[in-house]
Amino acid sequence: MITIHYRTAIIFFISSILLPCFILAIDTITSTKPLTGNQTLVSEGEVFELGFFDLGNNDLYIGIWYKQIEKRTYVWVANRDSPVSSSSSKLTIGENGNVILQNEFETAVWSSNQSVTEVNTVAQLLDSGNFVLRLENDSNPQNYIWQSFENPTDTLLPGMKLGLNRKTGVNRFLQSWKTDADPGSGEYSFKMNTDGFPEIFILENETKSVTPVYRSGPWNGRRFSGVPEMKSASKIEFDFWNNSDEISYSFQMLDNSVYSRLVMSSSGQLQRFTWVEPSRTWSEYWFAPRDQCDSYRQCGPFGVCDANASPVCKCMKGFRPKNQVSWDLRDGSDGCVRSSELDCGSDKFLPLKNMKLPESSKAFVDLSMNLSRCAAMCKSNCSCTGYANMDITLGGSGCVLWAVDLFDMRQYAVSEGGQDLYVRVAASDFDQSPTTGTSENGSSNNVGKTVGIIVGSCAVILILLLFFCLRRKKMQRLKNSSINRKGPQGRSQDYLMSEGIIVQSGKDYSNETKTDDLELPLFDFTTLVIATNNFSVENKLGQGGFGSVYKGVLMEGEIIAVKRLSRTSGQGIEELKNEVQLIAKLQHRNLVRLLGCCIEVEEKLLVYEYMEHKSLNTILFDKEKSARLNWKRRFDIISGIARGLLYLHQDSRLRIIHRDLKASNVLLDKEMTPKISDFGMARIFGGDQTEAETKKVVGTHGYMSPEYAMDGLFSIKSDVFSFGVLVLEIVSGKKNRGFYYADNQLNLLGHTWNLWTQGKALELLDETIGAEFSKDEALRCIQIGLLCVQEHAEDRPNMSKVLLMLSSDVLNLPQPKYPGFSLGKRHHEIESSSKQDESLTINEVTVTILDGR
Incomplete structure (x- = not known):
């Protein structure tokens, strides 16, 4: 009898421990069995799990994730915009039959918010990942009262x-x-x-x-x-x-x-x-x-984007670029216009193969009509610009008609896909011989027109040369007269134009002069003097080789950053010209935004959006401030710089080589979003151009690629080298220039290479990052950094590949080769490195060493 009691006691004790685990392994909640604390619902087949989760900021959310995947992958969040803060919150069935999330005060924070006729309801997590509210005795999907599948967040299952x-x-x-x-x-x-x-x-x-x-x-x-x-x-x-x-x-x-x-x-x-x-x-x-052709309306109305061509935008037969100047600069956003007027009765339809159909929100659709009837209807409607099959299966069926300008078209290679599209063109353009099809600027190639173009071009060139000579003399007179003006009111817009810079008054800033034909806001010098408190030391944000940057506040309250170029800088006006011409045409969240400029006598100023956290180097290389850069922020900064650089190299209207990417030229806004700045050294490349050579090598020691510093050769791969150096600096918190390891034999690149080959790469990490970081991400960034600084340019990845490597944790990365410029200082380098802004000659190429601005 004693033995029986003893066994009973053991069974009771074990059950009391294990029973709660079995109770919690359920897929349903009711009004009497809510979900609280660290409890979870698990779907019947243990595919999905639902419960409270916290991402480290003490906010609690109800979410669904995969049960069998160790690293949580969230697929749905109930209260995404209404987190709770107490673990005593609960998910339950309310008195009105809805599933509700209550905080610690039993106030409903989130609800399924349905009109429920019966209150005997339950909420169940299914193996599909769907969280449903249903009647207790009715599991028919057609009768669900509410379901998470009808209320998605960021994921489609x-x-x-x-x-x-x-x-x-x-x-x-x-x-x-x-x-x-x-x-x-x-x-x-x-x-x-x-x-x-x-x-x-x-x-x-x-x-x-x-x-x-x-x-x-x-x-x-x-x-x-x-x-x-x-x-x-x-x-x-x-x-x-x-x-x-x-x-x-x-x-x-x-x-x-x-x-x-x-x-x-x-x-x-x-x-x-x-x-x-x-x-x-x-x-x-x-x-x-x-790719670039996936960008919405990349090539404007009637323009066709082809990612396999260069440039990517082209005009169809019967069309020509609307803005030839922008088109030649690889900006196709203005699109194409017809070469000839349409004549409704005689117009024909140009067949285009492998097309992404145009934007279709204003298209007419008829499922019952075949393609021949579709063509007849389009031809008879003088407003119809194109037509296509609605369905390409079984030989094609249905009809889609467009009676508007055709936007966002794309042509794929034969093997890729797309479908047939028929576009209305004038009969005179359609009947051109096959050899006179569309070139990338949409012009005809027949002999008669070619001769006419050549003769006409010669005449135009002669006229332009004459005009240019006369204009240059006039501009020189204006320039000379403007220089003789004195005081803040002596601003010379003519001088600005004579230097090849066109500006505009697009915004009504205080005391700002208005000019009708300008393209960038022109600030009055007095306005900027007042805004910066006469360029006071207290407002100074930083200083570099070409001048200083000041914080300013306009009378309207807008905070700005003002770069005041040094009067003694021989390259100041060239830098300003380059920066205005480039940045004004570039728009990307990871590029600094230029607001305007000012030219007054000897004063040359650029006005930018204000960056609350200044430049990256002011935080990264400061031991106290760098603690604010946890691993996630560092990884986000690396990814943001990569996106900005990809935009410059591939996705912008112009292909830009920055040539001076470094920590001091990466600015951080209030959200720590990185923005590439300082385009004074940047160069524009043509669509087919991959490399250029210069006798005047400009940039910053420690960031320049070997082929650029030694031979004056620069390309997108020289920017990639600078990016790689920047990645390793962000990871390590140490500068490549000025960092030497093991008796001055190795700089940061060489030191990183040694750690990598010894399997000790994680020792490179900045100690201020702390223990909370992803080892896989850190190792991947170090490997990407080493791939980018490889000695030979052809071994380095382009930025689209870099972004892919950063965003994918399963991609097999190649093993890096030996980095360029990884050795320490030579004797003559040590002697010269203590001086700033000096030049040294290597292989008859002048290298200007510039410190951070």
């Missing part, structure tokens, strides 16, 4: 639908997290445009406007016409519905053991990830925007 539910009127869309550590509603969304011929856009949600960034193209029966990669997705089945109930898109996995998800990232990229079981990692299967 298999079976989840994106688009318009006509019954409820809700347009389901993805919206990014604010940052990787903040699941709040971010700046980017992926949303179905249901007007006309439906298609999906990536939208950037700015303060007062929503800007399209990328367009999928409409659904053509097999895939979105702008996503040819969908045809190679053998393990994924895509579905599209357009009926009385819905306009929606979804995908299914043909192998349920494979996890895949579509994510709208906080950086503005739409990414598809697939779980790779052997390596236990997420592999980036696809992403968009992928």
Whole structure:
């Protein structure tokens, strides 16, 4: 009897410990069994888990993640914009039958917010990742009262639908997290445009406007016409519905053991990830925007973008560039215009193969019409600009008509995809011989026109030469007269124009002179004197080789940064010309924004947006301040610089080589977002140009690539070298110039190489980073840095490859080769390094050594 009691006691004791674990391993909550604290719901097949989570800022969210994946991957967040702060908060079924999240005061913070007729409801987590509210005794999916699949956050899962539910009127869309550590509603969304011929856009949600960034193209029966990669997705089945109930898109996995998800990232990229079981990692299967032609309206109206061509924008036969000057500078945003007037009765239609269909929100769609009837309808409507099949399956069916300008067209290679598009052109242009097709500027190549162009060009050149000579004399007189003026009111716009700089008064700044034909705000010198308190020392933000930078406050309260170029700098006006001409045309979140300039007698000033945290070097190389740069911020800064540099090299209107990328030329705003600045040394490359040579090598010692410093050869790869140095400096918190290890034999690059080859790369990390960092990310950044500083330019990756390596934790990176300039100082270098702003000659090439500005 005693033995029986003893065993009973043991069983009771073990049960009391284990029973709560079994109780918590449930998939359903009720009004009497809420979810609290560290409890979680687990779907029946243990695929997904739901519970409270904290990303390290003491804010609690209810979210869903994969149960079997060790590193949590969140796919849905309930209270993304309404976190709670107490672990005593609970998720439960309220008195009105809705699922609600209550804080510690039992106040509802988040709710399913449905009209529920019966209160005997439960909330259940399914193996699909769907969290549903249903009647207790009714599991029919058609009768769900509410479901998370109808309320997505940033992730689309298999079976989840994106688009318009006509019954409820809700347009389901993805919206990014604010940052990787903040699941709040971010700046980017992926949303179905249901007007006309439906298609999906990536939208950037700015303060007062929503800007399209990328367009999928409409659904053509097999895939979105702008996503040819969908045809190679053998393990994924895509579905599209357009009926009385819905306009929606979804995908299914043909192998349920494979996890895949579509994510709208906080950086503005739409990414598809697939779980790779052997390596236990997420592999980036696809992403968009992928290239320059994925940028929305890259080539303007009637322009066609071709990523395999250079330049990427071209005009169709029968069209020519609207703005030839911008077109020649690789800026196709103004698009193309017709070469000849249309004559409705005789117009013809130009067939274009492998096309991403034009923007289709204003298109007319008829499912019952075949292509021949579609062509006849378009021809009879004088406003119709083009037509195509709505569905390309089974030989093609349906009709799409455009009666507006055609935007955002793209042509793919034959093997990639796209579909046929027919564009209206004048008969005279259509009937040109085949050898007179469209060149990249849209002009004809026939002999008669060629002769006419040559003769006309010669005449124009002679006229321009005569005009230029007369204008130059006039400008010189104006320049001389302007220099003789005195005082703050002696500003000379004519002098500015004579130097090749065109400015505009686009904003009504205090005391600012207005001029109708200007293109950049022109500030009055007096205004900037007042704003900077007469360029006081207290307002000084920094100083460099070409002058000082001051903080200023305009009368309207706007804070600015004013670069005052040194009067004694022989290169000052050249730097100002270059900077104004370049920055005014560049727009990117990781490039500093130029607000205007000022030229008055000997004063030359540039006005920029104000950067609250100044330059990167003021924080990175200061032991006390660098503690503010945790690993996440450092990684974000590296990624931001990479995005800005990629924009300069590939995605901007002009291909720009910066030539002076360094820590002091990376500015940080109040959010620590990096912005590349100082384009005084930058050079423009043509679309086909990959390398240039100069006799005057300018830049900063420690950041210049070997081929540039030694032979004057610069290219995008010389910028990549500078970026690699910058990456290693950000990781280590140490300068490449001035850092020497082991009896002056190794600089930072050589020291990093030694640690890498010895398997001790993590010893490079700045000790102020602390213990909270991703070892994989840190090692990947060090490896990328070494790949970028390899001695030979051809071994270095381009910036698009660098961004891919930074964003993918499963990509196999190549092993780096020996870095350039990794040895320590030679004797003559030690002697000269103590001097600033001096020049030394290497192989008859002058190298100007400039310290941080």
